[in-house]
Amino acid sequence: MSTTTTEGKVYDVAGQDWDELVETVTETAEERLVINMGPQHPSTHGVLRLVLTLDGETVTEARTVIGYLHTGIEKNMEFRTWTQGVTFVTRMDYLAPIFNETAYCMGVEKLLGITDRIPERAQAIRVMMMELNRISSHLVALATYGLELGATTPMIFGFREREMILDLFEYITGLRMNMAYVRPGGVSVDLPAGAVDKIGEFLKIMPKRIKDMRKLLDENPVYTRRTKDVAYLDLTGCMALGITGPMLRAAGLPWDLRKSQPYCGYETYEFDVPTEKTCDVYGRYLVRMAEMEESLKIVEQALDRLTGPLKGGSVMIDDKKIGWPSQLALGPDGLGNSPDHIAHIMGSSMEALIHHFKLVTEGFRVPAGQVYSAVESPRGELGAHVVSDGGTRPFRVHFRDPSFTNLQAVPATCEGGMIADVISAVASIDPVMGGVDR
């Protein structure tokens, strides 16, 4: 099927006989081809749409279309309490829920002026959960790297290892993903009995698993030829486009908020910031691999503290006007309000019941003002711009999601390259559309 427009003849491929199409196209000398990659293409990571203009197999123009997963999380939060906001933000970048929650809660805590009063045990749990989450997120990134370039074993390995972390999350928070675990003031529930042992087991297994993955990919000739010198973006380009995270570190700049502007006590942990100077897809792969190894070190240190000096501490701020009153407990049907707490408010204390009701339905008030809080998520700087008008609900919350900003690098990394390299370029950006569109 073909129609003539002002730009020339347009051939449309929509379910007709291919032979017929090939015949008509060969009549013309023009080679320009505009193809739509996505939004339902498996290798575009969710619902990303790329409009590629091709000259032969060379990409001359790459345009990114987003918005297919826009869910209005920022607007919805303006109609819920500050604590309920956590339930929304955890669903943004669904591969890194703990980071979304922590960035948001740090913003709320800064507005409340209680940053220094968060219990150390809660901070250590946050750090441990974030680093576990970083590993699970990087595992998905690396698994899809492999799959999209035609290697299925790294995919199987990556998802298998990630499952171990999701099991840990389920054991600790009750949910594999979207756990709304970090709350303003601390975390929702302390580590359950046995969690420390499970994490310890994981720490024993994981280094070997990372080595296995490295064996598969580090020197794999097919893999290296598909990734080395592909999707080059140097430091100047990264700075101009606002790129952060592994992409920036693969361009040689050791910029990691955990080191440069520490939060949650990261300054007390020992770890390195891996960098590469190659500015290409392979460099980004190596950075992610090394970051997983560093994260394991942090998890180990956090675990030592949680079993040692911080054992038995509180995990929620000692302020009854902010800290959630419901004590959670694991029942036969999952995590819920503890029977002790229910007995207390329903049976013995009217005031406790009133307090519980007020705090849960009305929520707490946050003094008017605005803050920006940022964490180093697996994809780069995740910032939360939180504005309060003094009420019980956020006035405005905006998330500076790293995937959103990093996706702007698609034209810079893909144009002039081969169409097959678009796949590895997008994989190395590692965008999560839930975070991009929010």
Add this chain to the structure above:
Amino acid sequence: MSSDNLPGVPQGEATEQAAERVARTGMFGAKGTGDTSGYGRLVVRHAPQLASERPYGSYFDEVADALEPVAGDAIERVVVDRDEITFHIARERLVEAMRHLRDDPALRFELSLGVSGVHYPDETGAELRAVYHLCSITHNRRVRVEVSCPDSDRHIPSTVSVYPTHDWHERETYDFFGIIFDGHPALTRIEMPDDWEGHPQRKDYPLGGIPVEYRGAETPAPDQRRSYA
């Protein structure tokens, strides 16, 4: 309720400032019912507009020293709050100020974390705000730049020429708030469909939603529920 029976502002340090406008009265969003609780007389005023005086503390004075010679007359006010500094800059001089923030060796805010919009429907003449978060990797510092425009004239100059990363961020702010960034290379919607009407993050745009019925009880849509705020 007439204005003469509203409580005044507390006496003391704040006496120089005029009483802030009333943000809301009553409680629970209940209107028209006989108020027997006394909550109906509650008055909540807007938070006063902040403006900080020197010294700002921390590294903020150094940043202000370096910015003032070039863009001093463009700075409408400076707010230091919760260890963060905000420069409110006149929109006509925004691009110049941003360029200076990026290029001056004493400032060097190389990295921009994008644009965030805020809609303050009660602040007449400055309803719409574009908020820029800048980060200096050289000095390891952060500042916030805030620009306002009236709802009747929603124009702010584009800063894509200074920070190319603002391309998508300005499109997003346009999409959600209707702020037109003059000089943007292709200011189109980015999250909402191209033919969408209205700008969803504005406060006059409803959340939408339908009442939910569960086991005989009906819960109104989130923006119709009783509000404590």
